[in-house]
Amino acid sequence: MTASLLSFRLAVVFVLVGIAMGIGMAMSQNHAIMPAHAHLNLLGWVSLFLFGIYYERRPRLDVSRIALVQVTLWSAGTVVLTVAVAAIHLGYKAADPLAGIASLVVLAAMLLFAYFVFRPATSLADESVAFTPAE
């Protein structure tokens, strides 16, 4: 599977869960898990979908194992961060170290993405899809 397809599929799963959390909060009038909902949607839906668009426009990067590693790390970090932050806000303070570890996994995945973006232009030149505006 390409990195972009994995990103898009996981992003849609995350936003469905995020929307369910939002509706759950609204219905119960208990917004305790708001930070978990916000980060699931922003890391899991918005950021992951943006990664997918970036990869889709770079076909060679899109089929690479390292891009799949980036998407997997980011997604795993997002799941653990969401569960841990929700647990903390529901009173299970013991989940704090787990949230800390998950945030470092998310940071590592973003550093790997930063490497893709900042590495020398020569290695990107032959894998970027030229932007061709619609007629």
Ligand code: HEM
């Ligand atoms: C039907 C879908 C959704 C429902 C019912 C919903 C519901 C909620 C609720 C009840 C809150 C808590 C508000 C508060 O306590 O101040 C909230 C916060 C938030 N939601 Fe959603 N949400 C939905 C979808 C989304 C999506 C798709 C995103 C992102 C793309 C999103 C991003 C956020 C953010 C960032 C916050 C925190 C806002 C703040 O800092 O006050 N939500 N949402």
Ligand code: HEM
């Ligand atoms: C590992 C990465 C991240 C960590 C550890 C983190 C941590 C935090 C913390 C501690 C808060 C304050 C929560 C509160 O006062 O209850 C917060 C709020 C917020 N963060 Fe993040 N954040 C991360 C990444 C991001 C990213 C990538 C985005 C956007 C794409 C984002 C968007 C927000 C927003 C909109 C809020 C205000 C809503 C809320 O209180 O939950 N965060 N974040």
